[in-house]
Amino acid sequence: EPEVTQTPSHQVTQMGQEVILRCVPISNHLYFYWYRQILGQKVEFLVSFYNNEISEKSEIFDDQFSVERPDGSNFTLKIRSTKLEDSAMYFCASSGTGEQPQHFGDGTRLSIL
Amino acid sequence: GQQLNQSPQSMFIQEGEDVSMNCTSSSIFNTWLWYKQEPGEGPVLLIALYKAGELTSNGRLTAQFGITRKDSFLNISASIPSDVGIYFCAGLLVGGAQKLVFGQGTRLTINP
Numbered sequence: 001e002p003e004v005t006q007t008p009s010h011q012v013t014q015m016g017q018e019v020i021l022r023c024v025p026i027s028n029h030l031y032f033y034w035y036r037q038i039l040g041q042k043v044e045f046l047v048s049f050y051n052n053e054i055s056e057k058s059e060i061f062d063d064q065f066s067v068e069r070p071d072g073s074n075f076t077l078k079i080r081s082t083k084l085e086d087s088a089m090y091f092c093a094s095s096g097t098g099e100q101p102q103h104f105g106d107g108t109r110l111s112i113l
Numbered sequence: 114g115q116q117l118n119q120s121p122q123s124m125f126i127q128e129g130e131d132v133s134m135n136c137t138s139s140s141i142f143n144t145w146l147w148y149k150q151e152p153g154e155g156p157v158l159l160i161a162l163y164k165a166g167e168l169t170s171n172g173r174l175t176a177q178f179g180i181t182r183k184d185s186f187l188n189i190s191a192s193i194p195s196d197v198g199i200y201f202c203a204g205l206l207v208g209g210a211q212k213l214v215f216g217q218g219t220r221l222t223i224n225p
């Protein structure tokens with residue numbers, strides 16, 4: 001069964017450094033998403049992306065965050081200057097349409113030191 | 114913002130027992146989804162519900178989309194050890210926004 005893949009599985013970064021999290025969505029999906037989950041808490045929406053532009057973003061997704069689909073298969077989340085509170089699991093998801101269920105990758109654990 | 118209230122937060126049961134958990138909200142949702150998350154993994158889709166009143170099964174799992182479109186429940190019958198994990202409800206809002214709103218999760222622990 002096709003799946004969403006994310007790399008790396010764990011990223012350790014110094015505070016203030018830039019980090020790029022990578023995702024390969026399911027190949028025929030058109031809608032892409034990033035969510036984050038702080039340890040022990042619920043999953044929170046960050047951003048949705050369709051047709052090469054952001055369709056919605058949450059208040060968490062401030063100017064330090066950006067997303068890009070640099071080619072036909074990858075979808076990336078960049079955090080420009082990381083803060084301690086950015087430490088979390090970051091999940092990529094994709095769906096065929098905006099109404100179809102979203103399928104999640106196994107996440108990248110981001111640890112900011 | 115929109116909130117989903119999921120209960121219970123945790124459950125400790127014996128193998129073979131049935132389990133029930135639910136989510137409620139003050140907002141109306143187009144779609145309700147139930148996911149399971151195991152340690153070190155992402156949420157895995159269990160059941161998707163698209164119509165108010167819809168009752169859907171997936172093996173030992175049964176979920177319903179409430180008539181008011183503001184609530185949903187998930188039942189697991191005859192629990193087995195591999196049912197252990199955190200179960201999340203999630204809703205897609207009316208109005209075209211594609212973001213999923215998640216509940217706080219129900220942590221299920223099973224004593225063999």
